[in-house]
Amino acid sequence: MTKFRQCLKSEISLNSLIKATIEILKRYHVDHKLLDSQRPAKNNETNIWNRIARAYFKRTEYKDVINIYSWWKRNTKGYRKFIEDSLPSIPESEEEMQIDDDFKSIDINISKDEVSILKSFILIYDYSSQFNSSFSDFLSEKIQEKGFSCWVSCRSNRFKKRFSQKKKSQYWSGTYQCIVPNCRSIYKCVIDDTERNKRTNHFSNELCIKVTFEKKNDHKKATKVNRCSGYKRQRQSEIVMGNGIVNTIIENTIHNQENQAFLDQKITNRFTLGMMKSALKHFYKISNEAFVDALAAKNLTDQIFSESETHLKGYVQEISLSPFGFLMLSQIQVNIWSSIKKFHSVWYFDATGTIHKKIANQRKPFFYSIVVHDVKNKVFFPFSEFVTTAQDQTSISKYLGLIKNKIQKDMLPDIIVVDMS
Numbered sequence: 001m002t003k004f005r006q007c008l009k010s011e012i013s014l015n016s017l018i019k020a021t022i023e024i025l026k027r028y029h030v031d032h033k034l035l036d037s038q039r040p041a042k043n044n045e046t047n048i049w050n051r052i053a054r055a056y057f058k059r060t061e062y063k064d065v066i067n068i069y070s071w072w073k074r075n076t077k078g079y080r081k082f083i084e085d086s087l088p089s090i091p092e093s094e095e096e097m098q099i100d101d102d103f104k105s106i107d108i109n110i111s112k113d114e115v116s117i118l119k120s121f122i123l124i125y126d127y128s129s130q131f132n133s134s135f136s137d138f139l140s141e142k143i144q145e146k147g148f149s150c151w152v153s154c155r156s157n158r159f160k161k162r163f164s165q166k167k168k169s170q171y172w173s174g175t176y177q178c179i180v181p182n183c184r185s186i187y188k189c190v191i192d193d194t195e196r197n198k199r200t201n202h203f204s205n206e207l208c209i210k211v212t213f214e215k216k217n218d219h220k221k222a223t224k225v226n227r228c229s230g231y232k233r234q235r236q237s238e239i240v241m242g243n244g245i246v247n248t249i250i251e252n253t254i255h256n257q258e259n260q261a262f263l264d265q266k267i268t269n270r271f272t273l274g275m276m277k278s279a280l281k282h283f284y285k286i287s288n289e290a291f292v293d294a295l296a297a298k299n300l301t302d303q304i305f306s307e308s309e310t311h312l313k314g315y316v317q318e319i320s321l322s323p324f325g326f327l328m329l330s331q332i333q334v335n336i337w338s339s340i341k342k343f344h345s346v347w348y349f350d351a352t353g354t355i356h357k358k359i360a361n362q363r364k365p366f367f368y369s370i371v372v373h374d375v376k377n378k379v380f381f382p383f384s385e386f387v388t389t390a391q392d393q394t395s396i397s398k399y400l401g402l403i404k405n406k407i408q409k410d411m412l413p414d415i416i417v418v419d420m421s
């Protein structure tokens with residue numbers, strides 16, 4: 001393996017590589033110090049290592065990019081040292097030098113009032129939280145106030161963990177990129193750890209966001225992109241989950257006004273909907289293993305509905321491993337049914353295969369649902385549901401039997417409507 005690597009390396013001529021590197025650094029006005037912080041990125045034409053590799057090999061293959069990067073990292077044949085030693089002498093045009101000096105880094109000072117706005121942008125799932133997309137707009141407005149024309153979107157951002165041992169790491173750091181296709185300038189932002197109130201792990205009253213960037217671009221002033229965020233996004237993801245992506249797109253196109261902000265993202269529309277669906281799907285999931293997830297849900301709901309007056313404990317009732325399946329029924333549903341039953345004593349029973357994820361080495365899980373119709377309030381209501389991977393009479397009648405056993409006899413309906421398809 002080592003021999004093979006050496007063989008690969010020897011294919012590169014040091015002189016030509018140095019020539020290609022210097023040419024690229026000059027052409028894109030990149031400081032060679034940035035080479036250290038940049039890592040190769042697959043399929044990213046603007047990545048500096050991709051550019052150097054393309055200049056040298058006259059083609060873009062990721063293995064070439066990695067190869068050159070490893071030359072740099074290991075200072076093979078003195079490649080790195082040569083670049084570092086020779087670069088300060090590279091002539092740069094007067095103008096660019098000036099821009100570099102003036103704008104290499106800016107401070108954005110956040111007032112006391114604005115700090116409270118900032119707090120509303122934090123996603124709180126746990127201590128390793130981050131700023132949400134609204135912060136990108138906030139930051140964009142701030143950098144435009146400083147005379148920039150870029151509008152940025154987030155590539156990554158993260159708060160330091162509360163009990164982090166890394167003394168040197170920043171309280172918050174993020175990478176933002178201009179949304180204008182020809183610009184794509186990178187803005188690296190940090191909030192220094194000194195800005196953190198260590199006792200509460202919150203911001204101090206006023207703070208400063210340090211923003212560093214490659215160069216100041218002068219394209220037309222970019223403006224905000226409409227986003228589907230917050231409550232609206234949550235609602236939209238529920239709709240996607242229920243109706244599917246294509247149906248939601250059709251629905252949104254018809255009811256254009258209501259979803260105007262969302263539809264404006266024409267290019268990302270389908271993709272965004274897919275992301276939303278997947279995010280919602282995974283948000284409440286504890287484990288990738290359906291059985292573990294079902295068991296965790298059972299333990300959790302057992303605790304929620306365990307008051308003494310309920311006859312039926314919890315929500316997830318029975319879990320079986322193989323064939324996989326579980327039953328969902330709660331006392332609350334039984335109570336609601338008991339009042340609906342007086343006016344419309346019918347169960348509507350049906351199944352679908354699109355709801356539950358596949359279980360490895362088992363047949364397709366079907367989701368069976370008993371829905372009741374509250375004719376007074378004109379709403380449909382799920383009375384009980386179950387999932388099973390065995391679509392046979394034994395399994396289905398087992399679950400229906402369980403439901404029958406768990407409720408009182410007078411709770412059974414007069415009519416059961418079944419789809420015969």
Ligand SMILES: [Zn+2]
Nearest residue numbers: 150178180183
């Ligand atoms: Zn820009």
